[in-house]
Amino acid sequence: MNLNDLAANVRQQQRSTPDLIANTLREAILRGILQEGQSLRQDEIATQFGVSRIPVREALRQLEAEGLVTFHLNRGAMVSVLSPNEVQEICEIRSALELTAIQLAIPNLSESDLEKAGMILDEINRIKDATDWAKQNWEFHAALYTQANRPRLLKMIQNLHTNLFRYAHRQMGQDYLERTQKEHYQLLDACRQKDTKTAVRILKRHIDAAANQLQSSV
Numbered sequence: 001m002n003l004n005d006l007a008a009n010v011r012q013q014q015r016s017t018p019d020l021i022a023n024t025l026r027e028a029i030l031r032g033i034l035q036e037g038q039s040l041r042q043d044e045i046a047t048q049f050g051v052s053r054i055p056v057r058e059a060l061r062q063l064e065a066e067g068l069v070t071f072h073l074n075r076g077a078m079v080s081v082l083s084p085n086e087v088q089e090i091c092e093i094r095s096a097l098e099l100t101a102i103q104l105a106i107p108n109l110s111e112s113d114l115e116k117a118g119m120i121l122d123e124i125n126r127i128k129d130a131t132d133w134a135k136q137n138w139e140f141h142a143a144l145y146t147q148a149n150r151p152r153l154l155k156m157i158q159n160l161h162t163n164l165f166r167y168a169h170r171q172m173g174q175d176y177l178e179r180t181q182k183e184h185y186q187l188l189d190a191c192r193q194k195d196t197k198t199a200v201r202i203l204k205r206h207i208d209a210a211a212n213q214l215q216s217s218v
Contacts, residue, residue, distance in 0.1 A: 003028050003048060018058035021049055025059060029068050029079055030165040031131050040069065040077040067163045082163070084215045091211030094160045097153060098141070098207060099200050102187075104148035106196050114192050117143040121184050133177075134161075134168035140184060144191055167214055176213060180206070 003024075025045070028034040040060060042053045049056065060077045063069040070080040082090075120140040127133045138161045145154055183206040190199035 018055040021059035022062045034079050036079050036081040038079045087214050090160050095207045097157050101145040101148045102199050105145050108147035117188055130168040134165040
């Protein structure tokens with residue numbers, strides 16, 4: 001699959017809004033079809049999608065706000081490149097926000113919330129594609145955090161996860177996946193027991209381990 005294939009799917013929907021274009025470009029970035037540092041020429045993208053440059057520009061600005069695209073003077077837009085220090089910063093922010101979210105959410109988690117999270121973990125066990133794994137990893141965390149009832153907080157956390165999706169293929173080693181899933185199940189069990197202190201400890205260790213893995217591979 002390439003960007004032309006993704007763009008064709010949008011054209012078939014007979015509507016090419018900035019959101020649709022942004023969704024398609026985001027998917028291309030996360031899957032590595034559009035790689036770090038790659039130039040994003042608005043005229044070429046407009047031609048691929050069969051639209052004017054206006055919705056393309058709006059889509060790129062949306063992705064810029066998400067941290068996936070960077071605009072450079074006299075060079076235009078390109079897929080953003082994260083340095084090890086930036087990855088570290090994202091993970092530090094993740095830790096602060098997610099620890100807050102889990103503490104707020106645990107008292108409100110219902111049995112159906114916990115069952116949903118468990119079903120997602122079972123699905124993760126069957127996934128082979130790195131990007132799909134990263135997305136389901138987020139869905140698991142979101143299933144727990146949603147009950148914090150802080151939609152802005154959840155959106156901020158989701159954006160941080162999205163910025164790291166494109167590196168998922170570098171984390172797909174068997175040892176890492178097994179350790180990550182073990183921590184997921186431990187976190188779920190702590191949430192089921194309403195043991196906030198243990199959940200916070202497990203989650204912090206989980207995020208710190210992901211940060212170390214990413215920094216060594218960026």
